[in-house]
Amino acid sequence: MNAEQDLSTRERIMQMLKTMGELSTKDITAQLGITGMAVRRHISALERDELIESTTVRLPMGRPTAVYRLSAKAEDFFPKKYHAVALDLLSELEGDSGQEMVNRLFDLRKISLLKKLENKMQGRDLEGKVAMLSDIQNENGYMASWEKSGHEEYILTEYNCPIYQVANKYNHACSCELSLFKSLLDAKVERSDCLAKGGSKCVYHIRA
Template sequence: MSALPALGTPMPERTKSRLLELVKRHGPLTAQDLAQRLEVSVPAARRHLGDLQEQELIVCRTERPGGRGRPQHVFTLSERGEAAFPKTYSTLCVDVLRHIESLFGEGAVLRVLDARNVELAGRLRDDLAAAGSLGERVQTLAARLDEQGFDTTVEQDGDVWYLTERNCPNLTVARQYPQLCESELGLYLQVLDVPVQRDRRIACGQAACRYRIG
């Protein structure tokens, strides 16, 4: 029989998960607060906090308790840490699009997404303006998509470039509203200003979305 962990020394990954939950529910918290709640030593709590900071899941800031007294370091969730907890954004988005379609007709959803594309295209064009060749523009676009969770790769085949998205952060919405995928394709056409075709789509059950560019 394998030996069980000694009492008061939880397994590291489980401790990190509990630490994130505590910061989420009760934060901001000090290392001392967390050590007491987790029933571990303060140095052990600091080690876990250091790991979570390296993973960009929590951030540290200095504040005075109650607005006065001696400053202390407290820990809160980063945006990435917040994203690790379940959200209902996709459900809300689907509900909003459904009501738009019900109130204004089938074409209204695409018109709303196209209007959003105008704003997105303006931001992306500023980034792409500094890129010279088509390959540089595709690489810059891929970097911006990665920031949004698309997990992209870029490959070249002669004069043609392939942009592959291995994750769809909007999959729940895209499966119910293919207009979202149409809008994405339209956005890439606008900002790259060359022919763009999609030959794979995650929302259709394939492993990735892939765009042929050029």
């Protein structure tokens, strides 16, 4: 069985656990129509990746058996359309209170993020701050990387934008991110490319 087929089978197991609740190896084997050995191999891989967890239950007859369920981490595997809800809410706010109120909301988010993150930058030189910012953005799904481009000059690149749909409609979100970076890094920051404006990535040029 190739890697693509393995992934497909594991996805099916996760779909089953999502829709049917806790299942034993025997239950999964019966549903998929593959060998118990193959099911155990997939379960082992899913446990290794912390996508499922197990509980041992006692049966009226026979030995105790393990039943499997999705872990909290597995929720990220399933599609979420938070952006659609966010866009609806922002559209309602814009219709009720105007564009300025929407911009104010993004400004407040920037202030909140600054308070939350600025302590992580304390005691670091500019390179250390850029590296930390890249780590923070990676944790938030931005697929970020950084490199040094000259003396006290750096380039931070983001290949993904988790709030793309929101930022595409409300560009002030991008302005707030740029302002946040300037404050966190205490440096000059310019953006040359932007995903929300049709670019293939977001690129920030940082200078002391």
